[in-house]
Amino acid sequence: MGLNAEIILQAALDRVAGGWQAEAVFTNHDLSLTRFAGSRIHQNVSQTDATVRLRVERDGQTGVASTNRLDSDGLDDLARRAAAIGQKAAPNPDAAPLAGPPAEAVHSRIGWEASTAAADPVQRAEGARAVIAAGSQHGLEVSGAFSTESMHLAVANSRGLMSSHQGTTAKLLTVMMDGKGSSGYAQATSPDIDEIDAAAVGAEAAERGARSAGATDLEPGEYPVVLSEYAMHVVLEYLAEIAFSGLALLEGRSCMPLGERVMGDTVTIWDDGRDPSGLPAAIDFEGVAKQRVMLVEEGIGRGVVHDSVTAKRAGTTSTGHGLPAPNIWGPVAWNLFMAPGTTPRSELVAGMERGVLVTRFWYLSVVHSKRGLLTGMTKDGTFWVENGQIVRPIRNLRWTQSIPEAFSRISALSNTSQLILADYSGIAARVPAARIDSWNFTGATVAETDR
Amino acid sequence: MSGEVIERALDAAMGGGASYADVRTSEKRIESLSVKDGTLQGAESDLTAGFGVRVLVDGRWGFAASANSDPSDAEQAALRAVAIARASAIGGGSPVILDDTPPERGTYQTPFVEDPFAVSLDDKLRLLFDVDAEMGRVAGLTTRHATYGAVSEHKVFASSAGAHLEQDLVECGAGFTVTAVNDDEAQERTYPALGGQMVTGGFEAVRALDLVVHAQEISEQAVALLEAPQCPSGEMTVIIDSSQMALQVHESCGHPIELDRVLGMEASFAGTSFLTTDNLGVLQYGSSVVNIDADATAPGGLGTFGWDDEGVPAQNVPIVSAGRFVGYLTSRETAPIVGRQSMGSSRAGSWRQIPLIRMTNVNLRPGSAGSLEDLIADTDDGILLATNRSWSIDDRRLNFQFGTQIGWLIKDGRRAGMVRNPTYTGITPRFWGSCDAICGPSEWTLWGVPNCGKGEPMQTAHVGHGAAPARFRNVQVGVGRWG
Numbered sequence: 001m002g003l004n005a006e007i008i009l010q011a012a013l014d015r016v017a018g019g020w021q022a023e024a025v026f027t028n029h030d031l032s033l034t035r036f037a038g039s040r041i042h043q044n045v046s047q048t049d050a051t052v053r054l055r056v057e058r059d060g061q062t063g064v065a066s067t068n069r070l071d072s073d074g075l076d077d078l079a080r081r082a083a084a085i086g087q088k089a090a091p092n093p094d095a096a097p098l099a100g101p102p103a104e105a106v107h108s109r110i111g112w113e114a115s116t117a118a119a120d121p122v123q124r125a126e127g128a129r130a131v132i133a134a135g136s137q138h139g140l141e142v143s144g145a146f147s148t149e150s151m152h153l154a155v156a157n158s159r160g161l162m163s164s165h166q167g168t169t170a171k172l173l174t175v176m177m178d179g180k181g182s183s184g185y186a187q188a189t190s191p192d193i194d195e196i197d198a199a200a201v202g203a204e205a206a207e208r209g210a211r212s213a214g215a216t217d218l219e220p221g222e223y224p225v226v227l228s229e230y231a232m233h234v235v236l237e238y239l240a241e242i243a244f245s246g247l248a249l250l251e252g253r254s255c256m257p258l259g260e261r262v263m264g265d266t267v268t269i270w271d272d273g274r275d276p277s278g279l280p281a282a283i284d285f286e287g288v289a290k291q292r293v294m295l296v297e298e299g300i301g302r303g304v305v306h307d308s309v310t311a312k313r314a315g316t317t318s319t320g321h322g323l324p325a326p327n328i329w330g331p332v333a334w335n336l337f338m339a340p341g342t343t344p345r346s347e348l349v350a351g352m353e354r355g356v357l358v359t360r361f362w363y364l365s366v367v368h369s370k371r372g373l374l375t376g377m378t379k380d381g382t383f384w385v386e387n388g389q390i391v392r393p394i395r396n397l398r399w400t401q402s403i404p405e406a407f408s409r410i411s412a413l414s415n416t417s418q419l420i421l422a423d424y425s426g427i428a429a430r431v432p433a434a435r436i437d438s439w440n441f442t443g444a445t446v447a448e449t450d451r
Numbered sequence: 452m453s454g455e456v457i458e459r460a461l462d463a464a465m466g467g468g469a470s471y472a473d474v475r476t477s478e479k480r481i482e483s484l485s486v487k488d489g490t491l492q493g494a495e496s497d498l499t500a501g502f503g504v505r506v507l508v509d510g511r512w513g514f515a516a517s518a519n520s521d522p523s524d525a526e527q528a529a530l531r532a533v534a535i536a537r538a539s540a541i542g543g544g545s546p547v548i549l550d551d552t553p554p555e556r557g558t559y560q561t562p563f564v565e566d567p568f569a570v571s572l573d574d575k576l577r578l579l580f581d582v583d584a585e586m587g588r589v590a591g592l593t594t595r596h597a598t599y600g601a602v603s604e605h606k607v608f609a610s611s612a613g614a615h616l617e618q619d620l621v622e623c624g625a626g627f628t629v630t631a632v633n634d635d636e637a638q639e640r641t642y643p644a645l646g647g648q649m650v651t652g653g654f655e656a657v658r659a660l661d662l663v664v665h666a667q668e669i670s671e672q673a674v675a676l677l678e679a680p681q682c683p684s685g686e687m688t689v690i691i692d693s694s695q696m697a698l699q700v701h702e703s704c705g706h707p708i709e710l711d712r713v714l715g716m717e718a719s720f721a722g723t724s725f726l727t728t729d730n731l732g733v734l735q736y737g738s739s740v741v742n743i744d745a746d747a748t749a750p751g752g753l754g755t756f757g758w759d760d761e762g763v764p765a766q767n768v769p770i771v772s773a774g775r776f777v778g779y780l781t782s783r784e785t786a787p788i789v790g791r792q793s794m795g796s797s798r799a800g801s802w803r804q805i806p807l808i809r810m811t812n813v814n815l816r817p818g819s820a821g822s823l824e825d826l827i828a829d830t831d832d833g834i835l836l837a838t839n840r841s842w843s844i845d846d847r848r849l850n851f852q853f854g855t856q857i858g859w860l861i862k863d864g865r866r867a868g869m870v871r872n873p874t875y876t877g878i879t880p881r882f883w884g885s886c887d888a889i890c891g892p893s894e895w896t897l898w899g900v901p902n903c904g905k906g907e908p909m910q911t912a913h914v915g916h917g918a919a920p921a922r923f924r925n926v927q928v929g930v931g932r933w934g
Contacts, residue, residue: 032535035907037716040544044535045908047516047803049501064495068518081496088572090580092490121538128542143718145907175719251594252632326493328485328596362722365843367854368872370637373931375852375874377845398843398850398876400931423720424904442930443876445850 003028003050005154005164008070012052013158015079020056020086023098023157025285025324027051030117030150034124037143039132041125050152053324054082057098060091062326096308096325099286099318101160106289108165108282110274112150113192116168119148127172127198134202135176138210140184142202144174148193155287163287167280171421172196175380176209181395184209185230185360185380189421189428191279208359208381215393217444218384224355225439226348226385231361232338232431233420235374235403236269240333240427242369243404244271244295246310246321247330255372255404256301263407268339269296271305273320278335278419279428283320290320295333299408307331336429341413348412348435350388356397356439357383357390372403377445398443409437456525457609460504463529465611469506469536471549472529473610475760476502477802482568484599486579489587492596494572501802506532510546511539516803549783550792552763554614559757562750563653567601567623570654575599578662582627585666589629591674593637597627598647599657602913606802614762622753622913624649624899625657627666631673638676638871640856642669644694645839649899649913650751672857675869682858682873684929688833688922689875690826693890695855696815696918697898698839703879704736704743705813705916707848708770709905710779712808714788721905722846725879726776728789736776737883742816743771745780747795752812752915753899756798760806763795770813774884782808800910807906812897814917818889823920826890828864834928835859835866836873852876852930874930882923890919 005026016022028050035043052075053066063086067078124146135142147170154164170193176184186204188196227235242248243256256262273281273290283289286308294302306314307322310331321331349357359381367373378397383390412435419430457474464472478500485493502525503516513536515528579597586595601623608616626647630639641647642665650656691699707724711717726734747765749755758764761783770778779789782797785808797806820826827835841854858873859866897917904911 031908033908034538035719036542037718038544038714039542041539041542042512042544042547042716043514043805043907044512044539045514045516045805046531046535047503047908049499049516049518049803051499062491062494064493066495066497066499068499068501077498081498085494085496085572088576089494090491090576092492094490121535122541125538125541132542141715141718143715145719147908173719177715177718177723251630251637253630253637326485328487328492328598362846363843365841365852365854367841367874367931368637370632370635375841375843375930377843377850379846396845396850398845398852400852400874402932424909440932443850443852443927445845445847 005152006162008052009154009156012054012075012078013156015075016056018083020058020083021098021158023055025053026154028152031147032121033145033147034121034128035145036128036132039136039142041128044121052078054078055325056082056086057095058086060093060095061086061089062092062095063089094309097312098157098159099161099288099308102289106163106283110276110282111167111191111280113168116148116170116191116193117150119193124148130198131174131202134199134206138206140176140178140206140209142174142176146172153283155283157287161287163283165282167191169279170196172198172201174201174205176205178213181215182209182213183380184212187420189419212381212393215395218394218397220397220441220444222438222440224352224437226352226357226433226435228359228433229418229420229431231358232434233429234361234364236336236338236429236431237422237425237427238364238366238374239403240336242366242372244304244333245330246304246306246314249304250310250313253369255370258301260301261299262301262404263296263299264410265299266341266410266413267296267299267407270294270337271333271335272337273335275337278337278430279421281334284322285324286322288318288320288322293319305331305333334427336427338431340415340417340432342415343412345414345416345433348414348433349385349390351412352385352388352435354386357385367400374403375400396445397441399440400442401440406436406439411435411437455522456502456520457607459522460525460529461609461611463526464504464506464533467530467533469508469533471507471611473505473608474502475606475608475799475802477604477606479602479604482601484575484579486583487596488594489583503802504529504532505805506536507547508533508536509540511536512547513539514805547784548787550787552783552793554610554612555758555762555764556615559618561619561621561651563621565654567654568603582662582666585663586627586629586670588667589670589674591631592629592670593632594630599625608760608762610762616758616762618757620651620756621653622649622651623654623657625660625662627662629670629673631677633677636677638673640669640673641838644898649753649901651753651755652751676857676871679869679871681933682870682929686925687928688830688924689926689928690830690833690835690920690922692837692920693894693896693918694898695836695839696921697916698842698853700813700815700916700918701900702842702844703848703851705810708779709808710781710785714785720907725847725849730776731789732777734776735774736771736880737774738886739774740818740889741771741774741883741886743813744769744816745796745811745813747811749812749814749897749915749917752897753901753913754811754915759795759797760799761793761797763793766794768794780808780810798912800912804910807910809912810903810914812915812917817892817895817919820888820890823890823894826888826920826922827861827866830861830922831863833861835861836875849879851879872933873928875926875928876930877926885924886921887924888922894919
C-alpha cells in the first residue's frame with residue numbers, strides 16, 4: 001500500500017490548533033488468510049485498512065478521535081471531533097503525558113520480511129494443501145489457517161516525536177481430528193513465510209492426531225504433567241494480564257509481588273520487543289521504544305511493564321508497552337521469552353514416572369487473579385505416561401490451578417524453545433516445554449450420551 | 452460509500468468469472484466515554500468505513516475488502532476476490548452450494564426514542580460523574596469505573612442476484628465496575644452485568660438502567676466480599692441470576708448451535724459442537740421447562756436487525772422446545788446441508804470481514820416460577836449465584852466452569868449470607884436437564900453481549916440473550932483448592 005505514514009501523521013497534527021498538544025498514531029494492516037476445514041479451503045480473505053488516531057491534550061483536558069478516511073476531508077473531520085471532545089472533557093491530572101522525542105529516533109523494520117509481505121493466495125493455498133495431504137494420509141479431517149500480515153505502526157506528536165515500526169507475520173496452524181475424539185495440533189509462526197515448513201506442520205499434527213485415537217478416561221486429581229510449548233505459551237499469555245502488568249500491580253490484583261520469590265528458581269521470564277527471535281515490535285502505541293524488561297528472574301518477581309500512565313503513577317518511566325492512550329487495559333507484555341532449561345526435550349516425558357502429557361490448553365479464564373488461579377481444558381492430544389513412555393491417549397480434562405504454585409514445582413525445562421503466537425490476544429512468546437511435579441485436574445470430559 | 456462502488460464491484464466480479472457476488476459497504480461511528488476514580492479517563496469518537504466483496508468462482512469463495520471508496524478501488528478489490536477464489540480451488544474438495552433465499556430490497560432502522568449521538572456530551576459525562584460520586588461514598592474501594600458507549604452504522608448490502616438492502620443500526624449502553632482489594636483478595640462487582648448492558652435502541656435505554664440508584668449498594672457488596680466466607684464446595688441446588696444465565700445460554704447453547712461449528716468449519720479456532728446433525732430433533736438437550744429460541748426480531752436485542760449480511764430477513768426460530776433440541780443457527784451455505792433454508796444468522800464483524808454464523812438473540816424463554824424472591828422462597832437449601840466473573844468451556848461446549856462475582860447461601864427459603872469466589876461446573880445437557888424452575892416474564896431481561904469472538908481473522912460480534920433467573924439441582928459448586 002502506498003501510504004506515507006509520516007506525511008499523514010504530520011497532516012493530522014497540522015490540523016490541531018488552539019493551543020492543544022497532540023499525538024497521532026498511524027496503523028496499517030494488510031492481512032490475508034487462507035482457511036481450510038473438512039480438508040478443503042472454505043474461507044479465503046484479504047483485507048487492508050489504515051487508521052489514524054488523534055489525541056489532543058490541553059491543561060489536562062483530553063479528546064480522542066480516529067478515522068480510516070485519510071483524505072483531507074477525513075483528517076479535517078478527525079481534528080474537529082477530537083477537539084470538540086477535548087473542549088468538553090473534565091481535566092484529568094493523571095492523564096497520559098505525551099512521550100518526548102528519544103535521543104535517537106526509532107524507525108524499525110526488525111522482523112519485516114519481503115517474502116511475507118509479497119506472499120500471494122496461491123502460496124498460502126499450496127501450504128494448506130501440504131497440511132491437508134499430511135492429515136489425509138492418516139484419515140484425519142484437517143482444518144487450519146495460513147495467514148500473512150504486514151503491519152505498519154507510526155507515532156508522531158507535537159513534542160517532536162516521530163517513531164515507526166514495520167513488521168510481518170506468517171502463521172500456519174492446523175487441527176486434525178478423526179471425528180471420534182482424536183485430535184492433533186501444530187503451529188508455526190515466523191516473520192518470514194519462507195521459514196514455515198507446511199509439510200512439517202502437517203506431519204506434527206497428524207502424528208499427534210493419529211496417536212490420540214481411542215482415548216479413555218482419567219479420574220480427575222493431581223498428577224505430574226509435561227506441558228508442551230503450546231500449553232506453556234498460553235499460560236504466559238495469561239500471566240501477562242495478572243502478573244506482568246504495571247496496572248495490575250498498582251491496583252493490587254497482581255499475583256506477582258516484586259522482590260519476592262513467586263516461582264521456582266528455574267523460571268526466568270522477560271519481555272523484549274526488539275529480539276528478532278520473537279515477533280518484534282520496537283515501539284508501543286505511544287511511540288516509546290520498547291525496553292527489555294526482566295519480569296521473573298530465577299523465580300523472583302523482578303519487574304512489570306509500564307505505559308506512560310502507570311509509569312507516572314509508579315514514579316518511573318514507560319517501558320514502551322502502552323496501548324493507544326488513554327485506555328482501560330493498561331500496559332501489555334506482548335513479546336515474552338522464557339529461558340529454556342537443560343533437559344533435552346525428548347527426556348521430559350522420559351523422566352516422568354507417571355503423569356499427563358498435555359499438548360495444548362484451551363479456553364483459559366482467570367478464576368482469582370491475586371492467587372494466579374486459572375481454569376481451562378486440555379486439548380488436541382492428551383496422553384497418560386508411565387515409566388517415561390506414552391501408554392495411552394486420554395480424554396480431555398478440566399483443570400483449576402494456581403500458576404505461581406505450579407511454576408514453583410517445575411522439575412525440568414526443555415533446552416529448546418519455540419515461538420508461538422496467541423490466537424486471541426496477539427501475544428507472542430518464545431517458550432520451552434516443561435515438566436511440573438503436580439497439576440490439579442478438577443474435571444473430566446464425558447461423552448455426550450453420559451447424562 | 453457511493454452506489455457506484457457497489458455497481459462497479461459487482462460488475463467487475465461477475466465479469467471476472469464469478470457465478471455469484473455480493474458487496475457490503477459500511478460506515479460505522481463509535482463513541483466511548485470512561486470515568487475512572489473521579490476523573491475522565493477516556494472520551495473518544497471513532498469512524499471506520501469501507502467495503503467488502505465476496506465472490507463465488509467455480510464454487511469457491513474469495514473475499515477482499517478495502518477502505519478506499521474510489522470506484523476504481525472497488526473494481527480492484529473485486530478482481531482480487533476473484534483471484535483469491537481461484538486459488539481456493541487448489542485445496543480441492545466439494546464446491547459451495549447456496550440455498551435459494553430470494554433476493555430482497557428494502558430498508559431497516561433501529562427504533563429509538565432518543566438518538567444517543569444527539570444527547571450532549573455534557574449530559575453523558577454528568578451521568579458518569581454522578582455514578583462515580585455515588586460509588587465514591589463507599590469507603591474501602593480500590594477502583595471505581597463508569598463507562599458509556601454508542602454505535603451507529605449505516606450499511607448497504609447488494610448482490611448479483613438483485614438484492615439491495617440499506618440498514619441503519621443504533622446501539623448504546625453503560626455500566627460500572629468497582630473493585631476492593633486487601634492482602635489476600637481482589638473482589639469485583641459490576642452493574643448491571645459484567646461489562647455493563649448494551650442494547651439496540653436509544654439513550655432512553657441508558658437512562659432506564661438507573662446506574663446512580665444502584666451504585667452504592669453494588670459498591671458496598673464489593674467491600675463486604677473481602678470479608679465474606681469462601682463459597683463452600685460440593686453438590687448443591689443453585690439459582691442463577693438473569694445476567695449469569697445469559698452467559699450460560701451464550702456458552703452452552705448459543706455456540707454449539709452454530710451450524711458452521713457443527714460441520715467442522717471452525718474446528719481450528721472456535722471449536723466444534725456436541726450438537727451434531729444426528730441430534731437434531733432427537734436429543735433431549737434440557738428438562739421440559741427449557742425453551743430457547745433465536746430471535747433476530749426481539750426489540751432492543753444486540754442481535755436484532757432487518758436482514759443478516761447475506762440478505763436473509765431477520766426471523767425468530769425455535770432452538771430448544773420443551774427441552775428437545777430442534778434448530779440451528781445457519782447461513783446460506785450451511786442450511787442446505789441439513790435440508791433447511793438459512794434462518795438469517797450470518798453476520799460480519801465489520802466491512803473488513805466475511806459473514807460467519809453468529810448468534811442473533813438466543814433467548815431462554817421465561818418460565819412460571821414467578822419472581823426471583825418467589826424462587827428463593829421455594830428453595831430449602833442452595834446458593835444464589837450472581838453476575839459473571841470467569842468463564843471457560845471445552846471446544847465441543849460440553850464441560851464448562853463459570854465463576855460469579857457474588858453468591859448468597861439459601862437456607863429455608865431465605866438468603867442466609869454472602870459468600871465470595873463462587874464457581875460452578877457441569878456438563879451441558881446434564882446441567883440443563885437438572886433445570887426445574889425458571890422465573891417469569893417480570894424477571895426476564897434481554898442482555899447484550901458485545902464481545903463474542905469467533906473466526907480467523909477473529910471477528911467480534913454483538914449478540915443478545917434474554918434470560919430470567921433459573922434453578923438447577925445437584926450442581927458441583929466451589930471448584931478447586933481454596934485453603
